[in-house]
Amino acid sequence: MSPLTGQDAMVAGGMAAYRALVSRRSAALLALAGLCLAACVWSLSVGSADIGLGRALEALAGGGGHQGAIVRALRLPRVVMGGLVGLGLAMAGTTTQAILRNPLASPFTLGIASGAGFGAVLGIFLAGGHHQGVVAGSSFACAALTAMVVLTLARMRGARAETLILGGVAVMFLFSALTSLLQYAATMEQVHEMVFWFFGSLSKAGWNEIALTAVCVLPPVPLLLRWCWDLNLLMAGDDTARSAGVDVARVRVGGILLAALMTAGAICFTGVIGFIGLVAPHMARILVGSDHRFLLPASGLLGAALVLGADVLGRTAWPPQVVPIGIMTSLLGVPFFFWLLLRRTRGAW
Amino acid sequence: MKRLCACKTCRKGPLGLILGVCLTLTSALVPWAEAGSWPVVVRDALGRTVAVPAPPRRMVVLNSNALDAVRILGAADLVVGVSSLVRNNTPYWRELAALPEVGKWNSPNLEAIAALDPDMVLTYGNNPGQEIEALLGPLGITVLRLDFHHLSTLEREMEVLGRVLERPDKARDYLAWHRGWLERIRSMVAPLIGGAGGLPKAYVESYASYRVSGPGSSIDEMVRAAGMRNIADVMAVPFAEVTPEWVAASEPVIMIKAGSTRDSYACSNPDWLESKRRSVLARPGWEHVVAVRDGRVLVLSSDVCPGTRAVVGVAYMARFAHPELAGSVDPEAIHREYLERFVGLPLRGCYAVGEARP
Numbered sequence: 037m038s039p040l041t042g043q044d045a046m047v048a049g050g051m052a053a054y055r056a057l058v059s060r061r062s063a064a065l066l067a068l069a070g071l072c073l074a075a076c077v078w079s080l081s082v083g084s085a086d087i088g089l090g091r092a093l094e095a096l097a098g099g100g101g102h103q104g105a106i107v108r109a110l111r112l113p114r115v116v117m118g119g120l121v122g123l124g125l126a127m128a129g130t131t132t133q134a135i136l137r138n139p140l141a142s143p144f145t146l147g148i149a150s151g152a153g154f155g156a157v158l159g160i161f162l163a164g165g166h167h168q169g170v171v172a173g174s175s176f177a178c179a180a181l182t183a184m185v186v187l188t189l190a191r192m193r194g195a196r197a198e199t200l201i202l203g204g205v206a207v208m209f210l211f212s213a214l215t216s217l218l219q220y221a222a223t224m225e226q227v228h229e230m231v232f233w234f235f236g237s238l239s240k241a242g243w244n245e246i247a248l249t250a251v252c253v254l255p256p257v258p259l260l261l262r263w264c265w266d267l268n269l270l271m272a273g274d275d276t277a278r279s280a281g282v283d284v285a286r287v288r289v290g291g292i293l294l295a296a297l298m299t300a301g302a303i304c305f306t307g308v309i310g311f312i313g314l315v316a317p318h319m320a321r322i323l324v325g326s327d328h329r330f331l332l333p334a335s336g337l338l339g340a341a342l343v344l345g346a347d348v349l350g351r352t353a354w355p356p357q358v359v360p361i362g363i364m365t366s367l368l369g370v371p372f373f374f375w376l377l378l379r380r381t382r383g384a385w
Numbered sequence: 386m387k388r389l390c391a392c393k394t395c396r397k398g399p400l401g402l403i404l405g406v407c408l409t410l411t412s413a414l415v416p417w418a419e420a421g422s423w424p425v426v427v428r429d430a431l432g433r434t435v436a437v438p439a440p441p442r443r444m445v446v447l448n449s450n451a452l453d454a455v456r457i458l459g460a461a462d463l464v465v466g467v468s469s470l471v472r473n474n475t476p477y478w479r480e481l482a483a484l485p486e487v488g489k490w491n492s493p494n495l496e497a498i499a500a501l502d503p504d505m506v507l508t509y510g511n512n513p514g515q516e517i518e519a520l521l522g523p524l525g526i527t528v529l530r531l532d533f534h535h536l537s538t539l540e541r542e543m544e545v546l547g548r549v550l551e552r553p554d555k556a557r558d559y560l561a562w563h564r565g566w567l568e569r570i571r572s573m574v575a576p577l578i579g580g581a582g583g584l585p586k587a588y589v590e591s592y593a594s595y596r597v598s599g600p601g602s603s604i605d606e607m608v609r610a611a612g613m614r615n616i617a618d619v620m621a622v623p624f625a626e627v628t629p630e631w632v633a634a635s636e637p638v639i640m641i642k643a644g645s646t647r648d649s650y651a652c653s654n655p656d657w658l659e660s661k662r663r664s665v666l667a668r669p670g671w672e673h674v675v676a677v678r679d680g681r682v683l684v685l686s687s688d689v690c691p692g693t694r695a696v697v698g699v700a701y702m703a704r705f706a707h708p709e710l711a712g713s714v715d716p717e718a719i720h721r722e723y724l725e726r727f728v729g730l731p732l733r734g735c736y737a738v739g740e741a742r743p
Contacts, residue, residue: 084631102673109670110630164645164657165593166664220489225592225645225687232593232626239595239628242669357625 061330064323068337072119075344079115080107082348084356087111117241117249117305118347118361119340122312124253124302126339128295129313130320130332131260134267135291136197142313143299146204146292149310150211151182152303157218157230165229168240168305172248175304182207183296187289196274200292236307236362238347245305252301256294257336263287264328271326308362311369312339319372342368427545429530430510430538437527440551441505445498447490449474450533450692451507452481454543457559457693457727458552466501468493477650477688477730495520505529505549534691536606536699540564543693559693559727566696566719567610570703573714574612577707584614585706588637588676590665591624592687599623603691604643611702613639633673639706640665640676642684644737649686655735658684662739681705683739689716694723701737 080096081089087103092111095104129142143149155178159171189203190196219230260267266287269277274284303309320335343365350364359367424438445466446452452471455461461481468490475482485501488494491512498506503526506517510532518528529549531542540560547556589598589608598604599620608615616635617625642665644658662684671677683705690698700716721732 083634084628085634106630106633106673109673110628110633113669114628164661166661168594168664220492225643228592228624229594232596235626237595237626239626244669351628354621356627356631357620357622358628358631360626 057325061324061327065330065334065337068320068323068334068341072337072341072344075341075348076115076119079118079344079348080111082352083107083111085111113241113243113246114238114347115344117246118238118344120246120249120253121238121302121306121309122316122340122343123257123336124249124298124339125309125312126316126320126335126342127257127260127332128298128302129339130317130328130335131267131291131295132313133317134271134328135288136200137271137273138197138201139318140314141201143295144310144313145201145208146186146296147182147207147211148179148186148204148296148299149303149308150208150215152176152179152300153234153308154178154211154215154218156233156304156307157215160226160229160233161218161222165226165233168245171233172245172304176252176300178211179296179300179304182211183292183300187292190292191285191289197288200288232360233307234362235360236303236309236365237358238306238361239358240305249301249305253298256298260291260294260332261329263291264332267291267328267332268326306361309343310362310366311373312342312365315369315372316342425548427529427549429545430532430542431530433530435527435529437505437529437549439504441503441527441549443501443503444505444507445487445493445501445503446471447487447493447506447508447513448531448533449490451509451531451546452478453693453728454531454533454546455507455550456481457543458547458550458555460550460552463550465503466498474648474650477648479730493517499524499526507531507546509534533693535603536567536610536691536695539691539693539695562722562726563693563696567699570696570699570714571610571612573710574703574707577612577709584612585639586616586635586637587613587639587641587706588632588635588674589615589617589641590643592643593624594668595629596624596626598643599625603695604641607690607695607699607702608641610699611706613702613706629668629670629674633670633675637674637676638679638681640674640682641702641705642682643690644684644686648734649688649736650730650734652735653733655738658686658735658738681739683737686734686736688734689720689736693727694720697723697736705737705739 077089080092085103085106087107091100091103092107094100095107100107132141132143132146133139152175155175156171158178159174163170165171185207186200186203190200219227222230266277266282269280269282270284270287277284299313316339317331317335320331320338324330324334343361346364346368347361350359350361353359423440424436426434426436429435441463443465444463446455446464447468449468449470452464452467455464464481464484466485466487467481469486469488470490471478471482472486487497490509493513495517498521506521506526506528508528508530510530521528531546533539533542543556543560547553587608589604590596591598597617597620599615599617599622601623605615616637642661644661662682665682666677676682683701685698685701688694689701697716697720700714700719704710704714704716717732724730724732
């Protein structure tokens with residue numbers, strides 16, 4: 037065997053360092069999966085019905101009698117919906133931040149949440165809040181419409197990141213105004229329902245709603261993971277990405293579409309759950325770095341754990357009242373957001 | 386010298402100022418001024434003293450519950466402007482619905498109010514904000530805040546309005562009817578709730594799903610008057626969110642859902658209330674809630690709870706919770722009497738779905 041040259045040694049050293057990095061990040065991913073699982077178990081073991089962890093796990097296997105039935109019918113759907121919503125919002129946020137190259141971007145800054153909110157308010161105005169299917173359908177349709185409007189604007193200007201952000205902000209203000217107009221014209225009953233929709237809630241989660249949310253949230257996951265190298269290159273700038281063969285416009289438009297689908301699917305049944313799409317990607321970035329092969333799954337797992345944790349805190353902080361999930365995630369997310377802003381002034385992201 | 390008060394009385398100069406000070410002292414010492422002597426000092430929904438300088442002759446009414454009270458007192462002809470709530474509900478309000486509209490109940494157009502040259506605006510305790518006193522006061526308009534929203538304050542507020550409108554007899558007449566029915570229902574329910582089972586437990590949901598009507602809400606007062614225990618009586622806020630699991634674990638045997646603020650009087654088909662009840666019965670996992678499993682879900686129109694017809698709502702609730710009362714409590718008959726005697730309307734409309742018919 038010939039002795040290693042200096043260059044070979046450098047390559048071997050680099051490979052070893054890379055393997056170590058991948059190992060560390062894989063371990064972090066495993067830890068996050070464990071955290072997510074722990075959040076699920078914690079969420080399953082906490083409730084008003086005085087059913088502990090043992091009974092709750094027994095219920096999952098089909099036993100437990102009446103208490104088991106309560107766990108399967110009322111507690112488990114909440115856990116599954118919380119996990120799906122957190123995963124969807126966090127991965128949508130990570131994608132949006134990458135394709136806009138903006139640390140403060142999220143599906144909310146693109147106006148998609150405002151569109152969903154207006155859609156829900158329109159559904160309540162036309163059909164009443166108890167027609168949950170109409171409210172959710174209207175919310176989803178308006179979120180999708182918002183994404184289309186923003187994308188059309190962006191395509192007209194070459195799908196530049198700045199155009200997407202400015203278009204999103206403009207659409208956000210438009211839908212906020214339309215939402216206020218409907219609230220102004222609504223009856224007291226409708227206003228009551230509209231206000232509470234914006235607080236967010238996991239209490240409405242049933243298996244039908246979960247199935248529809250899963251259809252919106254899960255299929256984009258493998259598609260986004262397939263684009264992780266493209267997203268990595270986009271972070272280096274449009275020109276760099278193009279020179280490496282990335283179809284920038286296609287990835288940007290496709291990414292926004294998938295992020296919009298995940299966001300709309302996540303919040304149309306649950307109401308606005310803020311800050312997960314902004315905070316989870318940043319927390320994941322601190323843990324696994326900016327490589328989207330790790331960042332996307334890490335932020336998804338962290339988002340799911342955050343929503344489940346916030347829900348448990350919301351249910352246990354002031355029992356038997358439930359602090360709405362939208363309020364709870366914002367209460368937890370805002371301090372972190374301020375910290376991010378301070379970090380940003382030091383040039384780190 | 387800077388004026389302490391901007392009402393018409395005080396704008397008359399030093400004499401007005403002295404009178405204003407006297408009024409304030411009087412109100413502090415004597416909460417109720419003598420009937421027939423003007424100005425009259427009354428306590429409003431916020432517990433503040435309000436001096437009404439003279440009997441109102443032109444009123445703008447933003448609070449639809451208060452408009453009901455004005456009509457009960459036979460003073461509808463004094464009303465010159467109403468909120469959009471009234472304009473949207475023509476069959477019930479009849480000629481009042483044709484009056485000029487001054488905007489929403491919580492954000493009225495103050496210029497439109499002023500243009501009607503009223504001497505009084507009757508509105509809710511907390512809505513709109515207190516800027517309207519500051520802005521309308523200098524125009525000589527007295528703002529009187531009365532809610533007519535809670536059973537606990539309805540009687541006092543009716544007395545206040547009767548005094549202000551110089552119709553204390555009519556107020557007494559209504560209050561005798563209201564108290565009479567309330568006492569009858571309470572006395573009929575009392576022997577039924579002393580048994581081993583105690584008060585039947587009720588889950589009382591507000592307009593929004595999974596939000597209770599807890600302590601401090603007007604519906605909670607009605608539920609208790611109807612001989613039930615609100616499972617949300619442990620809540621610290623009136624409209625808290627709850628989990629379905631908590632509802633199931635609390636084992637309510639009755640569920641009462643707040644119905645529509647749509648015009649129940651014009652309704653000929655209770656589809657709207659029915660669909661609300663169906664959606665409750667179909668909620669995922671709610672088969673574990675005793676009341677839902679047993680089909681004991683009553684959806685009640687907000688037209689009969691709260692407000693001046695609250696006793697009708699209490700009667701619906703009492704009959705629903707205590708089927709033994711079916712022969713002696715007839716909400717429809719009480720409602721008919723109210724409408725024919727105090728409003729001059731025949732009974733029609735849809736007010737409740739879900740109850741077992743006697």
